[in-house]
């Protein structure tokens with residue numbers, strides 16, 4: 001099912017301006033925090049958080065010393081929030097850009113997903129997987145959370161299942177981990193998959 005509304009920059013920015021951001025957990029979520037805490041990448045690793053919104057994951061990684069973290073979002077209001085909260089986050093790493101138009105230069109070591117995939121019209125899912133692969137270096141990682149549920153309301157968010165998602169990612173990625181998350185925030189408990197995929 002597709003959205004009847006155009007899910008463009010105006011749509012998303014207006015949601016931030018109006019404070020209609022029910023997806024926003026207000027802080028980094030435990031599955032991502034725990035993953036980052038055990039991450040053994042060099043601090044110079046190039047990391048992308050697409051559809052990052054207010055960017056709590058970017059803030060967490062930045063504070064942990066990762067100095068090559070980029071966020072890409074089409075809603076300027078979301079990026080402004082991150083910039084104001086974390087004034088020393090490099091301004092040139094705040095990309096006000098459509099994820100699908102980012103240069104496919106295999107430059108990233110890690111891409112982090114949280115409630116971006118589910119915010120896209122589902123017809124874009126195969127292209128999302130292809131674009132993640134194009135942005136990552138060989139052996140790079142796509143990790144994060146995907147909803148493992150079907151929503152009764154029209155999206156966004158749009159739900160799905162592990163079998164459906166596997167079909168998009170399998171052409172480009174090896175599956176390191178792809179199973180129920182055990183430490184989701186309460187409203188998402190039992191309804192999220194933790195994903196860790198390695199680019200072939």
Ligand SMILES: C[S@@+](CC[C@H](N)C(=O)[O-])C[C@H]1O[C@@H](n2cnc3c(N)ncnc32)[C@H](O)[C@@H]1O
Nearest residue numbers: 012023051052053073074075098099114115119
């Ligand atoms: C549901 S929100 C999730 C935000 C954030 N990941 C979070 O968990 O709070 C989806 C985000 O994706 C952004 N977005 C939607 N389409 C996009 C696109 N094509 N490229 C970049 N960002 C996009 C929106 O502006 C919004 O900030």
